[in-house]
Amino acid sequence: MTIYAVGINHHTAPVEIRERFALSDDEISTALRTLHDGILKEAFILSTCNRTELYGVPHDDVETDGYVLQDFLRNLKPEIKVEDKYFFKYFTCGAASHLFNVAASIDSQVLGDVQILKQIKDAYELSLKEGASDTILNTLLHYALRVGKRVRAETSLGIGAISISYAAVQLAGRIFDNIHQKRVFLIGMGETGLLTARHFADRGVRKFIFANRTRKRAEEIAPKFEAEVVDFSVFPDALREADVVVTATSSPDILITRSMIKSCMKGRYNRPLLVLDISVPRNVDPAAGSVGNVFLNDIDALQGIVDHNISKRREELPKAGAIVTEELMRFFVWYNSLEATPTIQKIREKFERVRQNELERFRHRIDEKSFEAVELLTHRILQKILHPTMRSLRTQTHDVTSLNMTVQVLREVFDLNDEAPDTDDKHVEEPSSGEDNDQ
Amino acid sequence: MISIINNFLETILPIAYALVTLAYGLAFVRDDAYAAGWRTRLLIFTLVTHFLYIGTHTAEYARCMVTTPFEIMSLIAFTITATYAYIEHRTRSRETGVFMLFVAFMFVVVSSVMTRMPSTPNPVLENNTVGIHVSTAIFGYGALAISAVYSFLFLILYRNIRRNTFGPFFKHLPSLESLEKLSVVAAAIGLTFLTVAMLVAMIWLPDAIDNFSYSDPKLVITALVWLLYAGVLLSYYAFKIDSRKIMLLSVSGFLLALFSMTVINLLFSSFHRFV
Numbered sequence: 093m094t095i096y097a098v099g100i101n102h103h104t105a106p107v108e109i110r111e112r113f114a115l116s117d118d119e120i121s122t123a124l125r126t127l128h129d130g131i132l133k134e135a136f137i138l139s140t141c142n143r144t145e146l147y148g149v150p151h152d153d154v155e156t157d158g159y160v161l162q163d164f165l166r167n168l169k170p171e172i173k174v175e176d177k178y179f180f181k182y183f184t185c186g187a188a189s190h191l192f193n194v195a196a197s198i199d200s201q202v203l204g205d206v207q208i209l210k211q212i213k214d215a216y217e218l219s220l221k222e223g224a225s226d227t228i229l230n231t232l233l234h235y236a237l238r239v240g241k242r243v244r245a246e247t248s249l250g251i252g253a254i255s256i257s258y259a260a261v262q263l264a265g266r267i268f269d270n271i272h273q274k275r276v277f278l279i280g281m282g283e284t285g286l287l288t289a290r291h292f293a294d295r296g297v298r299k300f301i302f303a304n305r306t307r308k309r310a311e312e313i314a315p316k317f318e319a320e321v322v323d324f325s326v327f328p329d330a331l332r333e334a335d336v337v338v339t340a341t342s343s344p345d346i347l348i349t350r351s352m353i354k355s356c357m358k359g360r361y362n363r364p365l366l367v368l369d370i371s372v373p374r375n376v377d378p379a380a381g382s383v384g385n386v387f388l389n390d391i392d393a394l395q396g397i398v399d400h401n402i403s404k405r406r407e408e409l410p411k412a413g414a415i416v417t418e419e420l421m422r423f424f425v426w427y428n429s430l431e432a433t434p435t436i437q438k439i440r441e442k443f444e445r446v447r448q449n450e451l452e453r454f455r456h457r458i459d460e461k462s463f464e465a466v467e468l469l470t471h472r473i474l475q476k477i478l479h480p481t482m483r484s485l486r487t488q489t490h491d492v493t494s495l496n497m498t499v500q501v502l503r504e505v506f507d508l509n510d511e512a513p514d515t516d517d518k519h520v521e522e523p524s525s526g527e528d529n530d531q
Numbered sequence: 532m533i534s535i536i537n538n539f540l541e542t543i544l545p546i547a548y549a550l551v552t553l554a555y556g557l558a559f560v561r562d563d564a565y566a567a568g569w570r571t572r573l574l575i576f577t578l579v580t581h582f583l584y585i586g587t588h589t590a591e592y593a594r595c596m597v598t599t600p601f602e603i604m605s606l607i608a609f610t611i612t613a614t615y616a617y618i619e620h621r622t623r624s625r626e627t628g629v630f631m632l633f634v635a636f637m638f639v640v641v642s643s644v645m646t647r648m649p650s651t652p653n654p655v656l657e658n659n660t661v662g663i664h665v666s667t668a669i670f671g672y673g674a675l676a677i678s679a680v681y682s683f684l685f686l687i688l689y690r691n692i693r694r695n696t697f698g699p700f701f702k703h704l705p706s707l708e709s710l711e712k713l714s715v716v717a718a719a720i721g722l723t724f725l726t727v728a729m730l731v732a733m734i735w736l737p738d739a740i741d742n743f744s745y746s747d748p749k750l751v752i753t754a755l756v757w758l759l760y761a762g763v764l765l766s767y768y769a770f771k772i773d774s775r776k777i778m779l780l781s782v783s784g785f786l787l788a789l790f791s792m793t794v795i796n797l798l799f800s801s802f803h804r805f806v
Contacts, residue, residue, distance in 0.1 A: 248562060252702070266692060266701060269708035361771040364707065381693070384773035393695040400697040 093152075093430065095228065097187035098161040098179060099138075099145030102201045105178035112172050115139040117218060123168055124224040131156045131164070134229040136219040138194070140211050142201050145194075147187060149228045158183070188232055188423055192416045195240035197249060204249040204405045209240035228427075235423045242415045247408040252401030257287040259397040260368045260389075261295055264336055267366050267387055272296030277334035279303050279327055279347065281313055284370050285340025292336070293317055301334060303327040305341070331356040336366045339375040346377050353380040370394065428492050432485040435499045438508045439481065443474055537587040544584055545643050547577040548608070548636040555629035560699050570625065574616055574632075581609045581639075597665040600796045601645040608638035610673030626703040630680045638676075641793070660735040668728035672788060674721030675760065679785030681714035682778035689775055711774050714781055715767045722760045729757065752791035759784035 100113060115123070120137045123146075127135040132148040139145075146165050150156040158181035166174050182190050193199040197208050216233045219225040225233065243249055253259040261271070268274050276292050278285050281304045289300060300319035304310035310321045322330045331337060331352065339347060348367070357365065362385050369376040369390045381388030447470050455463055481502065488495040502508070551573040557566035585606070588596055596602040615631040618624075688704050691697070704710065737743050744750075763780045766772045 246564070263692070265706060266688065266704070267707050269706050269712070362773050364774065384775060387692055389695065396695050397697050 093149065093228070095184045095187045095232065096148045096150070096156075096158055096161055097145060097182040097190050098148075098158050098165060099143060100174065100178050101143035101145065101180070101199070103199075104180050105174070109172065109174060109178055110142060110144070113144050113169055113174065114141055115144055115168065119168065120215070120218055121222055123164075124219060124222040127164065128222065128224040131160060132224075134226045135224040136216065136229050136233065138212060138215045140208070143194070145190075147191060147229060147232070149226075184427075185420075185424070188235075188427075189416070189420055191232065191236045192239045192420055195236040196243040196412045196416050197240070198243075198409065198412050198416065202254060203402070204251070204254075204408075206244075206250045209237065209244070212240065213237060228430075231426060232423065235419050239416055239419045242419070243412045246415065247411040249405055249408040249412050252397075252404055254398055254401050254405070255287075256370060256391060256394045256398060257284055257291050259394040259401075260288045260338065260370070261291040262397060263368070263387075263389060263394070264292070264366055265295075267364055268335060272298065274335035275299040275301065275333055276336045276338065277301040277303070277327075277330055278319075279324075279337065279339045279375070280305075280341030280343075280371065281309050282340035282342065282371070285338050286313065288338050288340070288368070288370065289317060301330050303330065305343075328352050328356070331365075332359040334365070335363070336368065338368045338370065340370050341375055343371070343375055344373050345375070347375040348380060349377045350379040350383065353377075353383050353386055357383055357386065368394070428495055429486060431492070431495060432488075432499055435502055435508065436482055436485055439478065439502065439506055442506060442508065443478060447471070447474055533587055533591045537584070537591045540580060540584040540587055541643060544577075544580055545636070545640050547573070547580050548632065548639045551577045552629060552632040552636045555625070555632055559626060559629045559703055567625075570628065571619070574612070574619070574628070578609075578612055578616055581605075581612065585609065595662070595665070597661070599645075600792050601642045603665070603669060604638045604792070605642040606669045607673050607676065608635040608642065610669055611635040611638070611676050614673060614677055624705065626705065627680070627684060630684055631677065634676055634680055660731060660739075664728050664731045664735060667724045667731065671721045671724030671728055672792075674717050674724060675756075675785050675788055678714045678717035678721055678760075678763075679782050681710050681717060682781035682785075685710040685714060685778045686775065686782070689778075707774070711767075711778065714778060715764065718760050718763050718781055718784075722757065722764065725753075725757055725760070729753065748795050749791060752787060752795055756784050756788045756791065759787065 100110060102110065105113070115137065120139060123137060124135050127146075127148060131150060133151045134149040136147040137145070138147075144165070146161055148161060162176070162179045162181065165179075180190075190199070195209060195212055197203065197205045200208055212233070216225065216237070219229070219233075253262040264271055264274070271292070272295065274297060276289060276297050276299065278289050278300065281302070293300075298318065300314075300317045302310040302314050302317070302319045302321050303324050305324050307321065307323060310319075313319075314321050328348075331348070337348070341347065353365070353367070364385045364387065367376055367380065367386060367388045369388065372391060374390055376388060376390075378388070378390075380386060451463075451467060451470065454466065458466070485495070485498060485502070488498055551570065554566040554570040554573050557563040558570055585596060588602075596606055611631055612635045615628060615635075619628060684700075684704055685707060687700050688707055688710065691701050692707070705713075759780060763777055763784065766777045766780065
């Protein structure tokens with residue numbers, strides 16, 4: 093029984109391949125149905141802007157391998173020529189390890205990406221809806237989601253801004269108590285400036301002032317933010333109204349001087365003013381930062397926050413890695429127990445058959461009440477005899493070699509090898525953490 | 532028996548404060564999950580120990596812990612810790628704990644090392660008005676200590692942001708606006724209690740004490756502390772001056788209060804000493 097993981101991601105394929113290879117929910121549903129009806133007993137597809145990955149467990153009687161699944165995936169988008177070198181292929185332990193790393197956001201392009209766990213959850217729900225996921229992938233995905241949750245709860249891997257625009261919002265959060273009540277003044281409609289305004293809007297800011305050399309451009313964008321637009325020539329007057337000023341223009345000149353800031357601070361009763369100069373070359377006179385209660389930060393300062401947060405996230409990698417390893421071990425204890433399950437089942441059935449046969453021979457010699465007592469007695473004796481054997485099998489699930497040897501010995505001792513192995517997954521059990529339940 | 536318990540509590544109290552400060556410190560600086568898990572439990576243990584210590588001390592000497600400045604320091608430490616525990620319980624914010632508890636720890640250490648027991652209580656302290664004076668003064672100084680800690684944290688964060696230093700202070704502390712508000716509110720509460728303590732003293736002291744003098748260094752310094760904190764509140768609410776200057780004023784006021792409580796008490800002869 094093998095678990096396959098095949099796909100492309102940001103480690104293996106360039107963005108122009110990844111972005112075109114991303115699958116919609118409808119495409120995933122169709123693919124899952126096709127796989128489930130054909131080569132795979134269980135299937136799960138995760139498709140985001142950075143990865144399209146197929147996880148599968150093949151039918152016992154169907155010949156398959158990673159290349160078959162790779163071709164299947166490639167044929168989902170025949171118009172894109174994806175070479176073999178862009179695909180990765182992992183099997184069982186590698187596949188589980190990869191999925192756990194993805195869930196832990198260790199494998200993400202943006203280390204500690206907070207979106208990935210929800211994307212896995214959504215993909216899993218789609219797989220369940222299509223009936224493509226069963227015992228093995230269900231358990232694998234439960235463990236993967238647990239890894240993701242634990243990493244978020246027990247480490248700081250997802251903490252801290254790691255983009256310039258979000259760092260600006262984080263900085264504002266260290267100065268102002270209620271950011272949502274503050275007024276943000278955006279000078280210049282550059283991409284980074286707008287992204288910063290978007291982050292402020294996401295944090296609940298509803299008061300925006302926009303100024304741009306081309307007023308029309310500001311007026312086009314303003315409705316999205318419900319922003320007030322002012323003429324570029326009069327922006328110094330608007331400084332007094334703002335709590336956060338973001339300059340993001342392509343102007344090579346200093347637009348905001350120290351004297352402008354000083355006179356503006358008098359008009360605003362020394363309330364704190366955060367000035368974020370994310371233009372290169374800078375638009376704010378660096379001397380303006382010496383005015384009391386003015387916090388002037390340029391792109392290098394914001395990059396400093398980003399670098400600090402990235403290094404902090406990297407420091408969390410060993411903790412996250414330890415969680416992945418711990419959960420992998422737990423998963424494989426369960427997974428290996430699948431090897432023992434048919435043998436456990438056969439032993440039980442064999443002993444039960446012997447017991448029933450002997451009881452039948454005995455039935456007519458005693459009355460009904462005594463028979464019930466004997467039946468109960470033999471049942472208990474059987475359980476007590478079998479219990480150490482079952483426990484021995486279950487406690488060895490952390491070591492596949494030892495488990496396989498024990499299984500082989502038991503099959504020899506109890507003469508089970510002549511009987512057809514039963515690998516029906518209906519008999520698959522969750523690993524027991526304690527004593528045999530049948531005792 | 533009470534004496535044994537009191538001695539035991541007196542010994543473990545600084546240890547308890549050291550441990551709880553360490554736990555909050557490790558959680559703040561290193562994000563230590565183990566310390567973070569234990570800090571609130573240690574805080575409760577420390578508060579209970581301190582409360583029991585006040586009880587056993589009072590029972591052993593059959594008087595309130597107001598005879599020496601070092602006993603009062605212990606009470607101020609308890610006030611700071613209890614107030615911080617209340618703030619933590621209400622806001623669920625534990626990030627300023629290490630600083631509050633460090634100040635409380637320092638008070639407890641000085642108090643434990645320096646406590647001297649008079650054999651007989653000074654009859655002046657049997658006056659009922661002394662209870663109002665001392666308890667309001669303790670609440671007042673406790674609140675001013677809290678205000679000073681918030682001001683100190685404000686100044687650190689202010690400096691970190693201005694210098695683009697993004698370490699644990701930047702990561703963990705509340706915003707500058709929050710720290711400023713907390714400091715000013717604590718200063719307002721402290722000043723109110725201090726005003727009551729001073730008014731009560733002005734009514735009671737001249738009649739109760741023979742060698743009373745308005746030029747007593749302790750009284751002069753206390754009046755200066757009062758003026759500094761009045762300046763803090765006026766600057767914040769009326770003059771709207773630069774926040775950093777207001778916070779500097781608050782820290783200065785507390786340092787002056789501390790100076791009055793220790794150096795002035797030790798070096799200058801004052802009617803305000805009852806030992």
